[in-house]
Amino acid sequence: MQTRTLTAGVEIPYVGLGTYLIPKDEVAQAVAGAIRVGYRHIDTAEGYGNESGVGDGIRRAIESGAVTRSEIFVTTKLWPGNAAWGQTPKSTEATVASLGQSLERLGLDYVDLYLIHAPYEPADRLAQWRGLVELREQGKARAIGVSNFAIQHIEALKAAGLPLPHANQIELHPWCQRRELVRYLDGNGITAIAYSSLVPLSTWRAAEGHDSAKTEQMQADSEKADSPFKAMADRYGVSEAQVLLRWAVQNGHPVIPKSTNPDRMRANADIFGFEIDEADMAAIAEMDRGDGVAWAEGDPMQVA
Ligand SMILES: NC(=O)c1ccc[n+]([C@@H]2O[C@H](COP(=O)([O-])OP(=O)(O)OC[C@H]3O[C@@H](n4cnc5c(N)ncnc54)[C@H](OP(=O)(O)O)[C@@H]3O)[C@@H](O)[C@H]2O)c1
Numbered sequence: 001m002q003t004r005t006l007t008a009g010v011e012i013p014y015v016g017l018g019t020y021l022i023p024k025d026e027v028a029q030a031v032a033g034a035i036r037v038g039y040r041h042i043d044t045a046e047g048y049g050n051e052s053g054v055g056d057g058i059r060r061a062i063e064s065g066a067v068t069r070s071e072i073f074v075t076t077k078l079w080p081g082n083a084a085w086g087q088t089p090k091s092t093e094a095t096v097a098s099l100g101q102s103l104e105r106l107g108l109d110y111v112d113l114y115l116i117h118a119p120y121e122p123a124d125r126l127a128q129w130r131g132l133v134e135l136r137e138q139g140k141a142r143a144i145g146v147s148n149f150a151i152q153h154i155e156a157l158k159a160a161g162l163p164l165p166h167a168n169q170i171e172l173h174p175w176c177q178r179r180e181l182v183r184y185l186d187g188n189g190i191t192a193i194a195y196s197s198l199v200p201l202s203t204w205r206a207a208e209g210h211d212s213a214k215t216e217q218m219q220a221d222s223e224k225a226d227s228p229f230k231a232m233a234d235r236y237g238v239s240e241a242q243v244l245l246r247w248a249v250q251n252g253h254p255v256i257p258k259s260t261n262p263d264r265m266r267a268n269a270d271i272f273g274f275e276i277d278e279a280d281m282a283a284i285a286e287m288d289r290g291d292g293v294a295w296a297e298g299d300p301m302q303v304a
Pocket of ligand 1: 017018019020021043044117147148169170194195196197198199201203204205206207239241242256257258259260261264265267268294
């Protein structure tokens with residue numbers, strides 16, 4: 001699996017398994033299966049409620065002899081607490097304790113990447129980021145970062161004299177390209193990790209109860225038989241999902257597609273045998289539609 005080096009000096013595999021919306025009782029099998037077919041990167045979060053199942057899957061894979069702990073890259077995320085949703089924002093101390101609890105659920109001594117899941121109140125963000133810096137110093141997180149942070153959120157960390165994040169996990173796909181933010185991240189040595197790469201597909205979160213803010217127009221466009229991604233996929237002899245994932249990787253962004261379907265899982269990691277040509281990359285560059293749709297309730301990137 002090809003990797004990119006984070007500024008922390010840690011290698012992140014370009015393809016990881018996303019686990020949002022994979023229920024606790026299914027996720028161990030999904031994770032173990034993914035590692036069996038070559039995945040070396042798993043993305044979870046305190047907020048997904050499935051860290052213990054993810055940990056079971058990793059343990060099964062290690063016990064089977066498929067991998068050692070140091071061969072897999074595990075990301076989890078701090079749920080920061082959002083006062084607007086009636087939650088108590090976490091302090092520095094609570095942040096440090098929170099990774100301890102995540103590690104216990106995962107059955108691990110450290111994670112490879114620990115992220116603040118979303119930016120809420122400015123003072124809370126600083127307190128939480130101080131916690132992540134401390135956790136890295138303690139060796140509990142090899143690299144640290146943020147998720148759903150806009151430029152002003154990162155600038156505030158900088159202004160407080162704190163170290164910059166190593167990564168920012170953001171919604172990124174041809175319909176949501178966030179060019180200014182990506183340029184800023186590149187310029188500051190912060191790796192943009194792409195999530196929800198498959199939004200332009202009709203199958204994206206199609207299951208009952210898998211919410212999103214996808215508009216009717218987007219849904220209709222993703223159902224068109226003559227989608228531009230289909231034409232490209234046919235030209236390269238791959239699937240539309242592979243085109244979407246390859247687009248991100250070709251731009252330097254690790255991807256974390258979620259699937260519980262073994263065939264899709266395998267195909268989603270098989271994106272290194274073709275290259276999207278310049279004309280198609282240029283055509284995709286014109287497809288940006290603006291904001292993301294993965295968060296059905298309150299896009300955290302819009303937080304002041
Ligand atoms: N930091 C954040 O705020 C944040 C937000 C959203 C997501 N994430 C992370 O990013 C991961 C990925 O994002 P996501 O779960 O929103 O969406 P995604 O990975 O872009 O797409 C997943 C959806 O597409 C389907 N799918 C997967 N592979 C496919 C293929 N080859 N062909 C057709 N359909 C396919 C899946 O269904 P099946 O399972 O049935 O295959 C599922 O409905 C998450 O799981 C999570 O780890 C982070």
